[in-house]
Amino acid sequence: MAKKNQTLGEFIIENQADFQYSSGELSRLINSIRLAAKVVNHEVNKAGLVDITGAAGEVNIQGEDQQKLDVYANDKFIQTLTNREIVCGIASEENDDFITICGQKEDHNNKYVVLIDPLDGSSNIDVNVSVGTIFSIYRRVTPMGSPVTIDDFLQEGNQQVAAGYVVYGTSTMLVYTTGHGVNGFTLNPAIGTYYLSHPNMQFPEDGNIYSINEGNYNHFPQGVKDYIKYCQNQEDGRPYTARYIGSLVSDIHRNMIKGGIYIYPKSSTSSNGKLRLLYECNPMAFIVEQAGGKASDGHQRIMDLKPTELHQRVPFFCGSKNMVEKAEEFMK
Ligand SMILES: O=P(O)(O)OC[C@H]1O[C@](O)(COP(=O)(O)O)[C@@H](O)[C@@H]1O
Numbered sequence: 001m002a003k004k005n006q007t008l009g010e011f012i013i014e015n016q017a018d019f020q021y022s023s024g025e026l027s028r029l030i031n032s033i034r035l036a037a038k039v040v041n042h043e044v045n046k047a048g049l050v051d052i053t054g055a056a057g058e059v060n061i062q063g064e065d066q067q068k069l070d071v072y073a074n075d076k077f078i079q080t081l082t083n084r085e086i087v088c089g090i091a092s093e094e095n096d097d098f099i100t101i102c103g104q105k106e107d108h109n110n111k112y113v114v115l116i117d118p119l120d121g122s123s124n125i126d127v128n129v130s131v132g133t134i135f136s137i138y139r140r141v142t143p144m145g146s147p148v149t150i151d152d153f154l155q156e157g158n159q160q161v162a163a164g165y166v167v168y169g170t171s172t173m174l175v176y177t178t179g180h181g182v183n184g185f186t187l188n189p190a191i192g193t194y195y196l197s198h199p200n201m202q203f204p205e206d207g208n209i210y211s212i213n214e215g216n217y218n219h220f221p222q223g224v225k226d227y228i229k230y231c232q233n234q235e236d237g238r239p240y241t242a243r244y245i246g247s248l249v250s251d252i253h254r255n256m257i258k259g260g261i262y263i264y265p266k267s268s269t270s271s272n273g274k275l276r277l278l279y280e281c282n283p284m285a286f287i288v289e290q291a292g293g294k295a296s297d298g299h300q301r302i303m304d305l306k307p308t309e310l311h312q313r314v315p316f317f318c319g320s321k322n323m324v325e326k327a328e329e330f331m332k
């Protein structure tokens with residue numbers, strides 16, 4: 001039973017038995033993400049100082065200008081995971097292709113692959129608004145001892161063994177699930193320790209917050225336009241409140257605590273929306289569902305979508321169960 005203020009390290013050891021194939025590797029993997037997040041947190045807190053601000057001068061496969069912190073966070077997570085002999089492959093928003101990690105003995109005998117959005121909400125880095133990191137973990141499907149292939153990464157979200165995010169906000173929190181509920185740990189920066197501050201997080205079934213970039217309203221499908229009008233009309237406790245930070249992790253974290261819905265739909269200018277299925281939507285969907293919320297592409301459960309490409313985008317409807325179901329009604 002999760003004890004409030006237990007440290008993350010204690011929690012990981014105590015809950016190791018939760019993992020079907022428990023051999024300590026997944027615990028070590030979560031521990032290394034914990035470590036990398038602390039290192040990145042230290043840099044994020046300096047955002048605004050010259051050497052860590054602005055674009056890095058490269059464009060990633062998404063066509064986005066990589067920010068210096070995108071590159072820094074990417075390097076730190078890849079380094080930390082590679083050095084710990086637990087992953088056989090990593091895919092990242094900031095890398096065109098997946099990275100094969102063969103291990104010091106070059107035997108390709110590690111079990112897990114990690115998919116990561118090292119820095120989420122990049123447009124908010126230089127304006128001192130909260131940002132995040134998102135991670136998704138799978139057991140490989142190719143045989144041990146052989147190099148990973150794309151098949152190890154193109155798995156349906158319902159096959160995830162763990163997923164989580166770090167939010168670098170007023171405080172830094174690591175929130176994750178291994179399929180046994182969702183727990184949130186707050187970092188005490190003075191001593192560098194995460195404490196269980198949010199045990200067994202529950203997504204309220206209803207809420208009165210809607211999060212969508214209404215600047216794109218004219219390009220939205222009619223169903224989304226109608227749902228926005230529904231959120232704004234003066235009936236049954238509405239209008240809802242509009243809240244949009246522009247960092248997926250922060251918008252969903254807030255809605256998970258207060259109740260609400262986040263929507264990034266497709267539009268006439270982006271036929272599949274903006275968010276990436278493998279390292280944004282699937283991990284957030286696993287967490288949200290484990291907390292009692294819901295996540296779909298407006299029609300189908302996100303975690304049942306069959307991935308076809310590493311960086312594919314999907315429309316994303318995510319949040320309080322009853323609110324997502326209402327929005328899906330409008331999409332019919
Ligand atoms: O500025 P827009 O179009 O509303 O997009 C905001 C969305 O894009 C993102 O910044 C995309 O993530 P990255 O910053 O990791 O590329 C989400 O965090 C956020 O929800």
Ligand SMILES: [Mg+2]
Nearest residue numbers: 117120121280
């Ligand atoms: Mg992102």
Ligand SMILES: [Mg+2]
Nearest residue numbers: 093117119120
């Ligand atoms: Mg990112």
